[in-house]
Amino acid sequence: MIKLAKNFVVGTWSLIKGLAVTIKYFFRPTVTLQYPTEKQPMSECYRGLVGLRPEKCIVCYQCVKICPTACLAITHKQEDKKKTLETFKYNMELCCFCGLCQQVCPTSAIIMTNIYEISVYDRKKLDINLLDMKKYDEWTNTTIK
Amino acid sequence: MDATQTKDIYTEEFLINMGPQHPSTHGVLSLELTLDGETIVECTPHIGYLHRSMEKIAENRTYTQFIPFTDRLDYVASMNNNLGYVMVVEKLLKLEISERAKYIRVIIAELNRIASHLIAIGTFAQDLGAFATPLFYCFREREKIVEIFDQLCGNRLTYNYMRIGGVLTDFSRDIEEKIKKFIKYMRPKVDDYDWLLTYNAIFLARSKHIGVLSKEMAVNYSITGPNLRASGVKWDLRKDEPYLAYDKFEFDVPVGKNGDAWDRYKVRIEEIRQSLRIIEQAIEALPQGDVAVKVGRIHKPSPSETYFRTENPRGELGFYIVSDDSVYPYRLKIRSPSFSNLAVLPELVRGLKVADIVCVLGSFDILMGEIDR
Numbered sequence: 001m002i003k004l005a006k007n008f009v010v011g012t013w014s015l016i017k018g019l020a021v022t023i024k025y026f027f028r029p030t031v032t033l034q035y036p037t038e039k040q041p042m043s044e045c046y047r048g049l050v051g052l053r054p055e056k057c058i059v060c061y062q063c064v065k066i067c068p069t070a071c072l073a074i075t076h077k078q079e080d081k082k083k084t085l086e087t088f089k090y091n092m093e094l095c096c097f098c099g100l101c102q103q104v105c106p107t108s109a110i111i112m113t114n115i116y117e118i119s120v121y122d123r124k125k126l127d128i129n130l131l132d133m134k135k136y137d138e139w140t141n142t143t144i145k
Numbered sequence: 146m147d148a149t150q151t152k153d154i155y156t157e158e159f160l161i162n163m164g165p166q167h168p169s170t171h172g173v174l175s176l177e178l179t180l181d182g183e184t185i186v187e188c189t190p191h192i193g194y195l196h197r198s199m200e201k202i203a204e205n206r207t208y209t210q211f212i213p214f215t216d217r218l219d220y221v222a223s224m225n226n227n228l229g230y231v232m233v234v235e236k237l238l239k240l241e242i243s244e245r246a247k248y249i250r251v252i253i254a255e256l257n258r259i260a261s262h263l264i265a266i267g268t269f270a271q272d273l274g275a276f277a278t279p280l281f282y283c284f285r286e287r288e289k290i291v292e293i294f295d296q297l298c299g300n301r302l303t304y305n306y307m308r309i310g311g312v313l314t315d316f317s318r319d320i321e322e323k324i325k326k327f328i329k330y331m332r333p334k335v336d337d338y339d340w341l342l343t344y345n346a347i348f349l350a351r352s353k354h355i356g357v358l359s360k361e362m363a364v365n366y367s368i369t370g371p372n373l374r375a376s377g378v379k380w381d382l383r384k385d386e387p388y389l390a391y392d393k394f395e396f397d398v399p400v401g402k403n404g405d406a407w408d409r410y411k412v413r414i415e416e417i418r419q420s421l422r423i424i425e426q427a428i429e430a431l432p433q434g435d436v437a438v439k440v441g442r443i444h445k446p447s448p449s450e451t452y453f454r455t456e457n458p459r460g461e462l463g464f465y466i467v468s469d470d471s472v473y474p475y476r477l478k479i480r481s482p483s484f485s486n487l488a489v490l491p492e493l494v495r496g497l498k499v500a501d502i503v504c505v506l507g508s509f510d511i512l513m514g515e516i517d518r
Contacts, residue, residue, distance in 0.1 A: 014346040021341045031285050045299035068210040098213035098305045
């Protein structure tokens, strides 16, 4: 009987203690975001989808060499000593968003965009031709730095 | 029905599968439970559902290329995994890093330790039935840390921040301020958890004297990290085998008494406080200088064998590298703490009730990404 009474008192006291904490935060402003309608701004250096500034690319193949998952593929044309970019394929399916390609690029031709809502219905859409960046308009938040 | 009649009733053991799709197995872990009524007779964990052959992948990647893969081992504490890997490569290359990089690494590793422990505490409370409230409180605090990391390296979960020879980016004034603010913000929150959870009657009833891991057993099963310290063994690599700048900071190693589920939880709470102490000292004494030594991206170490271990939030994370005369490692072995921590589970849950297995598993804070690799 004494044990039961003791349990009752201890249980009630810890209930009050717990409620005190939750009530304290009940009157504070909310910290949650209503996601699809409200969106958190990504940081400046956020690593979203890979983007390209084709005019800056010098076809040095550094990004292809460093990519741990081999998601980038380049072909080029050789005219005398000058290399020009022919295709620049980016397989989003393999990309792990590590940002190594952006860090090794000597001319900052490769950039990481702020796009993070990247689900698609068609698997073919995961294979992206980076020379045609208009495709990125399909996704929201297409701010390219 | 009298006693003679019950003797004649034929009963047999009952086998059920818990997982791999089970919310409280913390990933894709499958437990094969043999039950006698409600009591567990035998428990066999089956692993391998998340196997990505990381060690084999490492043999075909350069030393720099493998850093993003270490993020995916223990994805709750990516920074600590990055750190463990780059430290072993630096040891292999006999590379000395700058003082500022060491301090930054300590701050970042401790911040991620707090984030990892917050998840451990939140999910443990949820496993015991404290639905949503403690977990969401923990995530609210974790969000602050993740924001700092996002600003620092551009990602929120798989950071890829540590580099061989230093770190990716330097702290800006803004980030330093944010970390200082976070320490002030976090201290009262830990006290809140004490009020909300630690001494709550239901929480104590569910976790006290459950899954008692004795000192000898913990050492025999090579349990490490907070789980070992909860059993009363004072072993912390940051104190006993200091790496980076840990020998310059004052902090205590929290130790438990009984080695039960509650002790394992309590040690984590105390570790958050100690981590905050370390960060506070490190950010005050942050030296000036470069954050990265200039080394190439391709490393070609001489043939040798190297092992290095660091204190992860879950225990000792060790990397063993055998290098040959190429740019790829010949062999890379990962000693993950969760693997050993899971191995002791069948011993602990024998004789407990089914509801307690969730409590014991939650208190061990295992992570399947690390176990399967």
